[in-house]
Amino acid sequence: MKTHQLLSILKFIFWVLFIGFLIKAGALVFNFGWSAWNPEGANNIYLGLDLFELRDASIGQFVSVGSLLITIVSLQAYIAYLVIKITNVGDITHPFTQEVAHLISKISHTALTCGIISIIADQYCQRLIKKGFEIPLTWGGKEFLFLAAIIFIISKVFQKGIEIQTENDLTV
């Protein structure tokens, strides 16, 4: 399969992911907001996520868990958006540009932020579970940190690629 076709398919997949994350974030904002006023709504916040017990016990902790979840999903949507931007500005015949390097670096930083927030959220939920609450959520903080590290290395390699391409462009 040609690289151009592969990139088009990836671009489509990331558009689907981006829209999916946006819908998820929007649904979470609406349902957490709704459940804050109406506790029964916490029975099924998003695809069967039941936080009724937590909402009933403490609205503060319920809002905290909700805020963390919405932040992480929003950051995931932002990462998908940045990848779409790369496919838009990137030119496969001339791939090494400062703009693409900047976007890759941004993805790395966003993934790092997402990882740190996920770990904080995970620790927070572990504490709540120890208190006896049932929180059926998995955060995956370590995976995001791993992803951030890999993308950071790729961004550094990319910077070197820009230098080489510039030198190549200025070779007569």
Added chain:
Amino acid sequence: MSIIINLDVILAQRKMKSKELAEIVGITEANLSILKSGKAKAVRFSTLEAICKALDCQPGDILEYTKN
């Protein structure tokens, strides 16, 4: 940069235009302009050879080293 390109001088001596040289050597005018302005990071031996052949000169006539 301490390497000076004297291509303009040689071109004037040979009464040849940049466009003409670019055509003979087989490079674009934009690339020749990069070379003339001293912005080039490197010169291929094949390009240098073609320029010397077209202008009937030595590499030393085109390139000159000066201390900063």
